Amino acid sequence: MAFTIAIDGPAASGKGTIAKRVAAHYGFGHLDTGLLYRAVGRRMLDGAEPIAAARALEAADLGDAAALRSAEAGQAASKVAAIPEVRAALLDFQRAFARRSGGAVLDGRDIGTVICPDAEAKIFVTASAEVRAERRFRELVAGGAETRFEDVLQDIRDRDERDMGRADAPLRPADDATEIDTSRLDIETAVAAAIAAVEAARGG
Template identity: 70%
Template sequence: MTFTVAIDGPAAAGKGTISKAVAAHFGFAHLDTGLLYRAVGRRTLEGEAAETAARDLRTEDLERDDLRTAQVAQAASKVAVIAEVRAALVDFQRAFARRAGGAVLDGRDIGTVICPEAEVKLFVTASAEVRAERRYLELTAKGQDTTRAAVLADVRERDARDADRATAPMKPAEDAVLLDTSTMDIPTALAAAIAEIERKMPAKG
């Protein structure tokens, strides 16, 4: 059986948290597609051309523990504007989405470009202030030295670049279900996501 759950939305909306929990709940495989762009972005910080990095991205690039910094996030959103970079990453994402046993992918363009045929599409969002506060707490808990103002500025700048780019801009698919988590805790947001997936799952027996 193939069954694809596409979870898109802006930075720190809760896509990853919901995707991981949904994957564990249903036994689906999970791909955080932001990691692909972060890995390419990190290689450009070392001087490599983005197109080359995207074409020969390796598993080791995705396993590095330094991908979740604000600096790498900014580099990711810059390489994500380049059509050749996005094109080089399409086949891997599509194959992952259609793997047997079900898959959940989270990113910006999963429901619109990577998997327009996904059985479930969620667009998870929250106000920029709420998202920045969540990301600030996450980064400082990991020991990264930053300020609330810097995190809010990063979130706003990436949101604008992601939404305004010509290739695969961040936007809800026409048939996506919107989930605004501004005033939801994680269990509440997760329950809403699970309910939507169950509604779309093939009836058993």
């Protein structure tokens, strides 16, 4: 039986970690939809035309996910993500994944509003920009990147503004989403809150 859990939120709010853990809890598949936009952004940086790159994207192109995690790929992703034809080209793949038998968790920006407006459970994850920048900064430094906290915070603010301000599928909570502010929550507590929200949706 198909059961879709939509998890949205801004950069480094913790949605990916929560999505992965919720998917493992239920034995569902997990799709990090940000990787699709990052892969198209990466190709644009390499000289490709973004709409053609989005149309040609194959799931196998997401294999080298670590290389797609850079701040540069993230910025490029948020630029190509504002192009309606790019979003349209990535729609069918995401919807097919969402309805796969056995259940699915998708995380991104517009899963609850555009990709899966009928998802059985919707969660919107937030945290202050400073907390999110601190988390992303630690992650990048642990990965060996040389970066400054101020630059990471600026990157997050730029992407927030672009993602919330675009005309097509802007970042916003669905009316029926449960909001979880992870600013003061550790991962265990945040995951437990997400599972409680899914259980409430399953029960009701």
